[in-house]
Amino acid sequence: MESLIQTMVDRNDERERLSAFVTAAEGRALVLRGETGVGKSALLDHVAGLATPGHEVIRAAGVEAESELPHAGLHQLLHPLLPRLPGLGEGRRAVFDVAFGLCEGRTPSVMSLGIAVLDLLALATEERPLLLLLDDGQWLDASSIEVCGFVGRRLTGVPVKMLIAVRSDVGSRFDTAALPELPVAALSGEAAERLLDARHPRLDPRTRRVVLNQSMGNPLALLELPSHLGGDHARRTAGEPPGAGGLLPSRRLQHVYGVRIERLGATVREELLRGALDGAGAGPGGNRPAGARYRMRGTDEAVAAGLLDTDPLTGEVVFRHPLVRSTVVGLATPDQRRAAHAHLARVHRDDVERRAYHLAASQVDPDEEVAAALEAAAGSATRRGGAVTAVAWLTRAAELSENPADRSRRLGDAAFIAGHAALLDQARELLRADPAPGGADSPATVVTSAYAALYEDGDVRWAHRRVAAAIEDLRQAPHGSPRADPRDGRGSAETLARLVNLLLAISQYASDATLWDRTGRLLDSLGDRVDPRSAIYRDAWSDVVRYGTGVHERVERAFTDVQGLEPWDVSRLAVAAYHVDTLSRYRPHLRRAVDREVETGAVANGMTMLHLIMLDQLAAGEWDEAERTGQRALELTTSCGYALFAHHTRAYLGLLSALRGRVERARELQAVTDAWARPRGVGFLTQIADAVGTAAALSEGDYEAAYLHAIGITPPGSFERYAHQASRTLLDLVEAAVRTGRLEQARRHALAALDAGLPGVSPRLALITYGALAMTTVDEKEAEDMYGRAEADPAGAGFPFELARIRLAHGVRRRHTRGPGAARPLLARAAETFERLGAAGWAGRARAELRASGVPAGSASPHPTALTWQERRIADLAAAGLTNKEIGERMHLSPRTVGSHLYRIFPKLGVTSRAALRDALGRLGDAL
Numbered sequence: 001m002e003s004l005i006q007t008m009v010d011r012n013d014e015r016e017r018l019s020a021f022v023t024a025a026e027g028r029a030l031v032l033r034g035e036t037g038v039g040k041s042a043l044l045d046h047v048a049g050l051a052t053p054g055h056e057v058i059r060a061a062g063v064e065a066e067s068e069l070p071h072a073g074l075h076q077l078l079h080p081l082l083p084r085l086p087g088l089g090e091g092r093r094a095v096f097d098v099a100f101g102l103c104e105g106r107t108p109s110v111m112s113l114g115i116a117v118l119d120l121l122a123l124a125t126e127e128r129p130l131l132l133l134l135d136d137g138q139w140l141d142a143s144s145i146e147v148c149g150f151v152g153r154r155l156t157g158v159p160v161k162m163l164i165a166v167r168s169d170v171g172s173r174f175d176t177a178a179l180p181e182l183p184v185a186a187l188s189g190e191a192a193e194r195l196l197d198a199r200h201p202r203l204d205p206r207t208r209r210v211v212l213n214q215s216m217g218n219p220l221a222l223l224e225l226p227s228h229l230g231g232d233h234a235r236r237t238a239g240e241p242p243g244a245g246g247l248l249p250s251r252r253l254q255h256v257y258g259v260r261i262e263r264l265g266a267t268v269r270e271e272l273l274r275g276a277l278d279g280a281g282a283g284p285g286g287n288r289p290a291g292a293r294y295r296m297r298g299t300d301e302a303v304a305a306g307l308l309d310t311d312p313l314t315g316e317v318v319f320r321h322p323l324v325r326s327t328v329v330g331l332a333t334p335d336q337r338r339a340a341h342a343h344l345a346r347v348h349r350d351d352v353e354r355r356a357y358h359l360a361a362s363q364v365d366p367d368e369e370v371a372a373a374l375e376a377a378a379g380s381a382t383r384r385g386g387a388v389t390a391v392a393w394l395t396r397a398a399e400l401s402e403n404p405a406d407r408s409r410r411l412g413d414a415a416f417i418a419g420h421a422a423l424l425d426q427a428r429e430l431l432r433a434d435p436a437p438g439g440a441d442s443p444a445t446v447v448t449s450a451y452a453a454l455y456e457d458g459d460v461r462w463a464h465r466r467v468a469a470a471i472e473d474l475r476q477a478p479h480g481s482p483r484a485d486p487r488d489g490r491g492s493a494e495t496l497a498r499l500v501n502l503l504l505a506i507s508q509y510a511s512d513a514t515l516w517d518r519t520g521r522l523l524d525s526l527g528d529r530v531d532p533r534s535a536i537y538r539d540a541w542s543d544v545v546r547y548g549t550g551v552h553e554r555v556e557r558a559f560t561d562v563q564g565l566e567p568w569d570v571s572r573l574a575v576a577a578y579h580v581d582t583l584s585r586y587r588p589h590l591r592r593a594v595d596r597e598v599e600t601g602a603v604a605n606g607m608t609m610l611h612l613i614m615l616d617q618l619a620a621g622e623w624d625e626a627e628r629t630g631q632r633a634l635e636l637t638t639s640c641g642y643a644l645f646a647h648h649t650r651a652y653l654g655l656l657s658a659l660r661g662r663v664e665r666a667r668e669l670q671a672v673t674d675a676w677a678r679p680r681g682v683g684f685l686t687q688i689a690d691a692v693g694t695a696a697a698l699s700e701g702d703y704e705a706a707y708l709h710a711i712g713i714t715p716p717g718s719f720e721r722y723a724h725q726a727s728r729t730l731l732d733l734v735e736a737a738v739r740t741g742r743l744e745q746a747r748r749h750a751l752a753a754l755d756a757g758l759p760g761v762s763p764r765l766a767l768i769t770y771g772a773l774a775m776t777t778v779d780e781k782e783a784e785d786m787y788g789r790a791e792a793d794p795a796g797a798g799f800p801f802e803l804a805r806i807r808l809a810h811g812v813r814r815r816h817t818r819g820p821g822a823a824r825p826l827l828a829r830a831a832e833t834f835e836r837l838g839a840a841g842w843a844g845r846a847r848a849e850l851r852a853s854g855v856p857a858g859s860a861s862p863h864p865t866a867l868t869w870q871e872r873r874i875a876d877l878a879a880a881g882l883t884n885k886e887i888g889e890r891m892h893l894s895p896r897t898v899g900s901h902l903y904r905i906f907p908k909l910g911v912t913s914r915a916a917l918r919d920a921l922g923r924l925g926d927a928l
Contacts, residue, residue: 009198009219010191014043017182022050022131022161029152029162031137031174034184036323037220037253040165043184044133047163056124057131062139063279063325068389069353070381070600071099071113073144077132078117081124092116101353107384109592110143114150121151121160129159136322137164138172142600143385149177186217195219200226220321224256257327260305271296272307273332273340276325277358278347294347338362353377360396371400375410378417382566385596387421387603390414395430408434412444416498419451420568422603422640428452443495446470450502455604458644458680460510464518467503471496471522475529497531501572504534508541508724509644511683516542516722533558533569540576545719545727548761552580562589567602574612579724581762583616584798584890590616598636607637607645614652618659619764620891621800621837621873626656647676651688658695659801661840666696687713687725694732699841703739710736717748719756727758727765731802734772735809747776763795764802771806780817787813794880797873798890804833808846811853820853825922827853832872867908874901875909879917 021030032040048057058080066072082096095116097103108116124130134140140148152162166174168183187195192212196203203211203226215221261269278294299317302308307324308317319325329337342362348354356377359370374397378390394414401407411434418427427448441449450463474496500523507519523530523538530538536554539547555577562570570593577583590609598606610633617626630653637645654669670692677685690712697706710733714726730753737746750772759766767790774786787810790796796803811826831846867875870891877887884895884902891898902914909920 009195010187011039011043011046014182014184015046018043018047018163019050021163022047024161027155027158027160027162029148029155029164029179031177031179031181032163032165032184033168033181034165035168035186035218037218037321038184038186039219040167040184041135041321042219044135044163044165048131048133051131054128055131056128057133059133059135062134062136064139066279067139067141068357068386068392069141070107070143070384070386070389071101071141071147073134073140074113074117074147075100077134077144077148078120081120092119096120101351101380101384107592107596110146110150110595112592114147114154117147117151118154118158121155122158125159130161132160132162134162134164137166137174138170140172140174142173143596145173145177146595149174149179152177152179187219187222188217192217192222196222196226199223220323221253224253253321253323254327254330257307257324258331260307261324261328261331264301264305264307268299268301269328269332270336270340271299272302272328273336274343276319276328277337277340277361278344294344338364352380356393360393360400363400366400366402368400368402368406371397371402371406371410374400375413378413382417382601383563385567385593385601387417387567387597387601388423389600391418391421391423391426398434408442408444412442412495415444415448417602419448420602420604422642424448424452424455441466441470443470443474443499447498447502450506451604454502454506454509455642455644458509458647458677458682460506460512460515460681464503464506464510464515467499467506468518468522471499471503471526474499475522475526493529493531496526496529497534500526500530500534501537501568504537504541509682509684511687511722511724512681513721533573536576537572540579541724543722544579544724544761544765545756545758546721548580549757551576552582552762555580555582556585559586559589567593567597567605571605571608571612575608578612578615579762581619581764581799583612584620587613587616587892603636603640604642604645607633607640607642610636611645611648611652618652618656619799619801621833623656623660623837627653630656643676644682647673647682647685651685651692654692655688655695658692658699660838661699661842663696663700666692670696684724687723691725691729691732694729694736698732698736699839701841701845703736706732707736707740707742716742716745717752719752727753727761730758730765730772731768731805734775735805738775743776746772750776763793764799767793767796767799767806768802771802771809774806774813775809783813792880794877794882797876797880800833800873801837801839804830804837804839804846805842807833808842808849812849815849815853823853824850824855828855829921836872867905871901871905871908874898875905875917875921878902878914879921 018030021028032043034040044059048059051057058077060073060077062073078096082093094103095108095113099108099113121130134148137145137148148162148164152164155162164174164179166172186192189212192215196208196211196215199222200208200211207226211222211225215225261272264272274294275296296308296317299308303310303317307320309320310316311318332340338361341358345355345358345362348358352373356370356373359373363370374393378393378397381387381390381393391414394410394417398407398410398414401410411430415427415430418424418430431442431445431448446466446469450467453459453463453466503519503522507516510516520538520542523534536551536558540551540555544551555573558573565573570589574583574586574590577586590613594606594609594613597603597609610629614626614629614633617623617629630649634646634649634653637649650669651673654666654673657663657669658666670689673685673692674689677683677689690709693709694706694713697703697709710729713729714720714723714733716733716737719726730749734746734749737743737749750769753765753769753772758769770786770790770793774783774790777783777786787806790806791803791810807826808830811823811830814826815823827846827850831843831850834843834846873891874887877890882890884898887893887898888895893901905917906913909917911917911920
């Protein structure tokens with residue numbers, strides 16, 4: 001009755017919009033936003049009443065106790081649907097099983113889990129529409145909110161309505177979910193009087209005036225305050241203005257509920273406290289999976305006191321309002337709360353994270369069993385994208401540790417994870433709480449301070465000295481000696497690995513031969529104490545020209561156990577894959593991880609993952625997507641104050657701008673990056689800045705400037721040690737040298753690439769090495785052979801820009817040696833690729849060559865019936881002999897989708913088999 005009154009008084013606009021919401025033909029989501037007690041839950045009840053008998057209504061409620069448990073809210077919302085939908089398929093069901101902790105596996109990204117939810121909802125609505133009602137959305141865990149936001153923005157084609165109520169005075173990720181909102185305001189003065197008179201018609205005038213003043217139009221306060229205000233109280237407060245004394249309606253209501261709670265018996269209060277601490281429902285209709293939350297029993301007294309209601313759907317008792325739950329917790333003594341948590345830990349003994357949460361809250365004195373449980377829960381949270389939660393649990397585990405070594409180790413682990421979660425200030429604070437004996441810096445302190453120096457200011461020299469010295473101390477100090485760090489409770493392996501990997505990262509950014517030589521000597525002195533993955537990082541990150549052979553096989557083997565990897569190991573291995581140009585096969589891992597990590601996980605690693613995704617998109621010719629990824633990375637790195645990663649992002653955006661012919665923007669970003677990186681000795685970024693200058697000059701056709709920029713990276717005929725851009729700009733230097741008449745330098749550089757074995761290091765280096773050899777030879781047979789090897793390699797389709805450059809050079813040469821007819825197919829395919837990429841300068845050059853070969857102006861653009869960019873890539877890969885599965889892995893598509901594309905491609909090209917694709921693609925070029 002009370003809910004009906006609240007929704008029907010002065011809620012005409014809300015009811016009209018909610019009615020339109022429920023009856024709309026298409027699915028949609030809506031957020032109700034208002035203060036506590038303003039009537040959001042009542043409006044949810046109203047919407048549930050609007051649903052026709054043909055609707056299925058599912059209700060859930062966010063609870064503060066579960067706000068740190070990943071996907072807990074989503075589980076509550078979806079668990080009624082999962083058991084009865086056998087058509088969901090094993091793949092989708094496995095996604096849910098991993099997300100909800102029912103089995104081991106890679107934690108799905110927001111996108112993959114969101115798509116699985118949409119598929120689930122589509123199946124659930126085959127028989128009848130679905131209405132999802134979510135109360136107290138502000139208390140949902142972050143991962144559930146992200147998925148709900150993703151799904152809510154994509155309900156158009158599904159007969160599902162999602163209505164979410166959130167408090168306006170509590171921030172949550174729903175604030176930025178980009179879902180439409182309906183504000184729920186306090187009642188007007190006239191409506192407040194009507195509601196009060198309808199519910200409490202016999203109030204004396206003085207009490208009536210006090211209630212109206214103190215409620216400030218809050219419906220729940222209007223309903224509850226009259227029974228609390230006696231005559232004396234009314235007389236004392238009759239002259240107060242609304243909200244007098246600074247007490248908002250919610251504070252008044254807490255006092256009202258507190259009086260009722262204090263009148264209950266001790267046993268009933270214990271039950272209420274257990275339910276409140278474990279997240280028992282805040283209102284009717286809450287969706288609680290069996291065994292997931294505590295079920296309150298023997299609470300008739302609380303029901304009679306108006307503190308609990310009976311859920312009409314489940315028959316369980318639920319809190320009448322979230323304020324009741326919070327008041328129950330607030331009135332309990334610390335001992336009472338600890339006892340309740342201990343009881344709940346026993347109830348949830350089979351749930352690693354929930355048990356650890358309650359155990360931690362139940363203890364005051366050190367307890368190794370509880371500390372170990374928290375440590376295990378922290379590991380689970382980290383792998384599930386909850387690094388922020390892991391830091392809190394490890395910190396609590398340190399507090400409960402029984403011996404100093406375990407306490408120090410756990411604080412060190414917490415600080416390490418905090419550093420990767422963009423919580424460097426918190427990491428420093430954790431280590432200050434546990435100073436090393438004698439005032440010396442512990443390895444954990446060195447790791448944190450060096451990460452801060454690297455990320456925030458790019459101080460590679462100081463960071464390298466600190467970390468190298470710490471490794472040297474660990475190398476020389478026998479375990480257990482006074483010089484050994486007592487924090488290193490599990491032996492030096494993990495501490496040493498962290499220091500080694502950090503030293504490698506610092507050395508990579510420095511790209512300085514002196515620092516790399518010192519790093520190499522130090523690691524050599526460690527012998528077999530160096531972790532095998534660290535050895536991969538060393539060879540890939542340092543100098544792929546000299547150490548890159550075989551790295552891609554080692555990376556592939558390491559990725560076979562990806563579900564057991566920490567997020568920082570995933571990003572490190574992916575960096576190694578980038579250096580040997582096999583990143584595309586691991587992009588799905590990065591996509592799944594990045595959405596998870598940038599919210600509540602290892603944010604710093606999320607930044608690196610965004611860089612890697614952008615680089616792979618750039619290599620694959622997905623330049624618009626690369627631009628968007630780069631902008632996202634720039635916003636994230638700038639907001640976190642990570643200057644190194646921000647300038648790293650600017651460097652890649654500058655390189656992309658240069659390739660697209662936006663030379664003014666490219667040179668602006670080049671200058672900003674160079675001015676920041678060069679004084680600090682961040683050679684990794686100064687080399688990219690030089691590569692930007694090279695690419696911009698080539699795009700403009702200024703080959704002299706391009707040559708000068710290129711030799712700033714490495715001299716012709718050799719590859720500068722530890723210069724990662726030396727091999728990547730091979731084709732740039734060679735082409736600039738050829739175009740400026742430096743034929744001897746160009747040839748020497750191409751032969752140096754062959755002598756160095758670059759074709760065996762990576763598919764991209766093979767492609768550009770053969771292209772460089774073809775461009776620089778005077779022997780026509782060798783030129784055709786090298787061009788043929790470059791263009792026939794199936795890997796070439798994964799690097800369309802480089803392949804188009806080689807085809808352009810080949811076409812120019814053919815025009816001069818064999819005539820225009822032989823050149824046109826190559827030039828046409830190059831022009832088509834450049835135009836699709838948006839490489840304006842290169843496209844203009846290719847069109848000019850086409851005109852010189854006899855193709856009229858304006859004919860260089862693709863024919864209206866030509867293939868789309870994606871279709872052309874698929875056709876190229878299929879023509880090169882790749883299977884649908886292999887093409888799908890390259891392009892991140894399913895084999896079935898690849899087959900569908902080929903089904904459309906064959907008629908466009910006038911062929912009926914894969915064997916005819918190569919000739920048909922050549923004819924397509926001839927026709928232009």
